Amino acid sequence: MAAPIALIPGPDQSDGAPADTAGALPYLQCVPYARQVSGIQLFGDAHTWWDQAEGRYERGFTPKPGAVMSFHPYGAMHLGHVAMVSRVIDSRTVLLRHANWSPINGTRGQKENDVRAVDVSDANDWSAVRVWYAPIQGLGTTHWPVDGFIYNRPPARHLGTATPLRLASASAAPRSMMQPAVQRQVLMATRATAP
Secondary structure, eight states: OOOOGGGSOOSOOSOOTTTOTTSOOSSOOHHHHHHHHHOOOOOSOGGGHHHHHTTTSEEESSOOTTOEEEEOOBTTBTTOEEEEEEEEEETTEEEEEEESSSOBTTBSSOEEEEEEEEEOOTTSSSSEEEEEEGGGTEEOSOOEEEEEEEESSOOOOOOOSSSOOOOHHHHHSOGGGSOHHHHHHHHHHHHHHOO
16 A cells, blocks of 8 residues: 655655755755764765665664664655664664654654654564654554664674684683683684574
């Protein structure tokens, strides 16, 4: 079911750099605001953030405070959307800080802080959400697709899972007799390969 046109946020969710050569947009976009409140230093259109984050920032599918929720382009929202998670309420509800989602008093580009987003995915995996929409003072009816969450930290280094890492010294001596550096390596390898 298509959402009424009034429930679709502005499609221009970018830094505005390519089209805005004067350096000032007529209203605040989601990208610079998400960058400001999250500290995640990604640029360009919102729909590019998920791919840009690969290898630069940890990505995942669990909301955490400070993480950026990356919305996939959908309907009239051609450039996607990004919003920072300000608080996790429960397994299906978070509060967001974002810009240029709801027109407030008829004006686009407004900041909204601590507005509700609810996971409406069948698998409770945050792949689709409904988001507070100010003009109706409630959750919108559209199920917005979400790529995932971008966390403000470097990506974790995962060891290959096909073959567990084995250190020769780990089997040759009890852990208490190992050098401290080797103990740390064994501990890190154990944590990395633990189920």
